Amino acid sequence: MTERARQQQIHDLENQILQDRLDMTSAMREWRDATAPIDHAWEKLMSWRVPLMAAGGLLAMRGVRKPRATGRLFKRCLTGLMMYNRGKALYRATRGRNR
Secondary structure, three states: OOHHHHHHHHHHHHHHHHHHHHHHHHHHHHHHHHHHHHHHHHHHHHHOHHHHHHHHHHHHHHHHHOHHHHHHHHHHHHHHHHHHHHHHHHHHHHHHHOO
């Protein structure tokens, strides 16, 4: 291999490395943008970590002492949450039709 061909090969490899770095930077930016909602939700959940753990402990204590009442309370809370979500979806659907 001649010196000129060797230098050309080194130049080509350096260009390929530079292009790969640019592609990797772009892919990392796209990955961060795609996972941003998940990251924000996780950060919000972690900010509520201590109160959620305390509430879970209280609910566990109540569940040991009064399992039936705790089950009924859980069902009512779940039903209320589902009704809230359905109501919000219905409100959005009807609000969109009036425009």
